[in-house]
Amino acid sequence: MKLRSKLFSAILSAMLIATLLLPSAAEAKKLKVITTLTDLASLTQEVGGDKVDVEALAKGYQDPHFVEPKPSFLLKLRNADLLVLVGLELEIGWLPPLITQSGNGKIQPGGQGYLDASQFAEILEIPGGNVTRAEGDVHPLGNPHYWLDPNNGRRIAKGIAAKLSALDPGDQAYFQQREQDFEKRLADADKKWMAEMAPYRNRKVVTYHRSWPNFAKHFGLDVIGYIEPRPGIPPTPSHTIELVNQMKREGVKIELIEPYFDLKTPNSIASMVNGKVVVMMPSVGGKPEITDYFKLFDYDIALLTKAFEETK
Amino acid sequence: MEILQFLILPFLASLILTGIHAYLGVHVVERGVIFVDLALAQIAALGATTAILIGMDPHGTGAYWMSLGFTFVGAGIFTFVRSRQKRIPLEAFIGITYAVASAAAIIAMSKATGETEHLKDMLVGNILAVSRHDVLKTALLYGAIGIFHFIFRKRFLAISLSHNSAEASPDLNVRLWDFLFYASFGFVVTSSVAIAGVLLVFCYLVVPSVGAMLFADRIGTRLAIGWTMGTLVSALGCYCSVFFDTPTGATIVCTFGAVLVLMAMVKALFFKVRQEQPQPEKIEVRQTV
Secondary structure (H helix, E strand, C coil): CHHHHHHHHHHHHHHHHHHHHCCCHHHHCCEEEEECCHHHHHHHHHHHHHHEEEEECCCCCCCCCCCCCCHHHHHHHHCCCEEEECCCCCCCCCHHHHHHHHCCHHHCCCCCCEEEHHHHCCCCCCCCCCCCCCCCCCCCCCCCCHHHCHHHHHHHHHHHHHHHHHHCHHHHHHHHHHHHHHHHHHHHHHHHHHHHHHHHCCCEEEECCCCCHHHHHHHCCEEEEECCCCCCCCCCHHHHHHHHHHHHHHCCCEEEECCCCCCHHHHHHHHHHCCEEEECCCCCCCCCCCCCHHHHHHHHHHHHHHHHHHCC | CHHHHHHHHHHHHHHHHHHHHHHHHHHHHHHCCCCHHHHHHHHHHHHHHHHHHCCCCCCCHHHHHHHHHHHHHHHHHHHHHHHHCCCCCHHHHHHHHHHHHHHHHHHHHHHCCCCCHHHHHHHHCCHHHCCHHHHHHHHHHHHHHHHHHHHCHHHHHHHHHCHHHHHHCCCCCHHHHHHHHHHHHHHHHHHHHHHHCHHHHHHHHHHHHHHHHCCCCCHHHHHHHHHHHHHHHHHHHHHHHHHHCCCHHHHHHHHHHHHHHHHHHHHHHHCHHHHHCCCHHHHHHHHHC
């Protein structure tokens, strides 16, 4: 009898403590956000704080044009309240059938939980007039690598904050406050990045893929050519020779490339022009130490300034 | 498990693939034209590239008929060289066709001005993202081709099992039936590759047939073993894909390999006696050689 009442009071007090410690059911409910790229996940995390559960489908070191779908992608999409994607047809090779197959009505295109981040960003290289495709495999809607400009990061974060507020109006003030805080920290960081890049303003570079126009515009780099003859087409001999001659003429030493492209041609170009190949990370998580959107620019700018220094 | 419901469509699709490919595989293995599906798939991709090159929509009907037309040309080539060149193995021509078609597709892609990412799609396929519409369409299409093959099974089998004696018999137009075989085969391969990719289609074609040949000689028995194996491997592959969270198509391919090794081991351990008794002289020859 004594033992039983002791046990009973122990259970009761344990339950009491549990109810005190655990947040109420309404508070515990977090928005489940799935993003295609890690960069969007990082921005969502900045804004959403502990009111959201964020996960990216692609890994930071993967080519976002080609991602091998896995069964878990479907499960994640099925349970998502919000899907944030880059858009501009970047994910067209793998995402659309997965969205359909997920059977999640909220995240279907046009749905309340479908957020195309490109609508908030400044998009470059939008083909004007009639798209003849004579320029190669251009994305007809503009260049989708737009998140590599901190100003766009700010704009996207603002858009995500508005969307989160719409989905969870009770936490609107929280999201707005976090978004403003993020904007402030980003502005401070950007000042530092701009200062670091200032000595190299208007330096000419070539890039492998057309992935860096927004980055180049923001930090004042002049991209004079691409190692790919057309986007998505591997380098051809005549194009490579032409590019080497142009680089020699204009004294260009730096080549920017993503980690998932073949380094053979860039390396041979580097040896011909006595230059340097810089493997820049296009996304958060490309290296273990790049854990968020800030560290992405920290990493790339450190690499780039070092390379500029070495090829003076 | 909630995730299993996502695998229903891929599993149904792989059952359809098993149905037609395990059957065609018996022909392919008997004819010794193992890589014909790779060659035809590559020719179909070349057709699609050409369609893009002349400005067609890669997902439209124009591109589909273009790649089908190319496949029929390929079927014609294989029929022609089979009848004319007896000394050179057909497999050599298939290899050459594969290499040239791949290279031509690369050249065409470099000249084409857009949407080349869809071509990679075409050869890689993605069975995880197969839609209900695809499954239904493929089931009807393959059903029709299956019926066609069932009606004329004697002629197809006669040519596959013994090409030379079929050619000698006067009441069988070998070239016509050869062409019909490769054309229907190309038809199937073009659609299958779009759903499942080259690697997976190759496995569905060849592995069940080879696995069955380990245990049986009669065509009927081989088909039964092949279909059973294909179904079990599809289920096991889909399950492993969920369990390890790996790309579904590649997981099924590796499961095929593992199951075939297992079958070979079972055969070596338990079926040894049965085989030695009826053919003792053959084994002796092998030892002396």
